[in-house]
Every structure is written in structure tokens, then in C-alpha cells.
Amino acid sequence: MTTAVADRTLNAADRCDRCGAQAYVRVVLESSGGELLFCGHHARAVEATLRPMTSDWHDETERLNEKAAVPVD
Template structure:
């Protein structure tokens, strides 16, 4: 599941969000997990693009939503979160 960017997307993720796997890289993908047997709870994971791609297949059965903002890598973001 993925959310397609709108014509004028608003950024949800910003420079304070860091990849949960490597912690040094900025997160551009937020994965919202639903509760499933074998998981302690529902939750969220933040990933850089590299780790989002690496774990996509393994996480797919547990995902309720993915917010993918890779478009921020090529678009300018204003202070209010809108693209300029």
C-alpha cells in the first residue's frame, strides 16, 4: 500500500524524523503497522529510502499504511510544509 503524492503535496516528514534502522539518515518513509499475532503492538517505523526498500517485502503483511515522501528529495519544501 502506498500513498500517491497529490498535485501539491504537503510534507508530513521533516528533518527531525530519522531512520529507525540507521538513525543517521533522514526518514522519507513512515510505515504504520497494524497489530498482528507475533507483534507486541501496532506502531510506526521511520525509514530512509534505502531501508524502506530493503524491508518493504518483509513488512508488507503487517502494514496498515505507508507514507512515502521520496518526492521531497527532488522538490523544494517551504517552511509551511508545502512544495514551492
Template structure:
């Protein structure tokens, strides 16, 4: 018997942290099918315990380290 796990869909700005309401960057899948969403701050705070109980973790906190694109200075 094989079981396939559906890939997690990307998190977006409408996904909010269950602790504080900030943008979520971590999705934690729980046994039984529940899910929790966390901002980067709460993901760091609760990370060790979440890893003990999670069946899957979708982590997008790396997006916070991305450098935003810059535009060239305008020519005068």
C-alpha cells in the same frame, strides 16, 4: 460502523530512520498502533516485507527526486 484514519503528518528533518539514523522518508504504521521510520535506502531494502505487515505507509521518498531551486547567476 465507520472508522476514519487520521492523515499522517509530514515527515521532517527531525524524523530519523530506525535502522541507521539518517533522515526518514517513510513512515510505516503497524497493527496495534506502532510506527517505524526508514530512510529511502532502508525503505527500498525492507519495502516488500513492510508492505505485507503495514496497516498504512506514508511515503515521501519522492522528495529526493525534486530538483532544488536555483538562483540566477549574479550580474557582474
């Protein structure tokens, strides 16, 4: 199942809900349809728990590898 929001690319204005870093993962909660944003670090931290409860898991963390100048963690 795809949703319209999945087409939107994350940008610098999107911030991790946990730490405020730039978000690279957007998830949509199956139960509420609510949207959560995570940086690469926190996406990994919550993935095992959260992913089964989501209807969409939009992962752009591969883009982190394109920006060698930006430190990850």
C-alpha cells in the same frame, strides 16, 4: 483506511530507525499500531517483507528527487 498520523509530513527531525538518516517513509504496523520510520534506502530494503504487515505506508521518497544537493546513499 486512513489514519490521522498519515497527514503529518515528515521533516528533518524524523530519523530512520535503522541508520539514523533523515526518514522519508513512515509505516504503521497493523498488529500493534506502532510507527516505524525509514530512510529511502531502508524503506526499499524492508518493503517487500514489512508492507503486508502495515496498515499505513506513507512514502515521501519522491521528495528526495527535489533535493539534488542531498546525496542519496
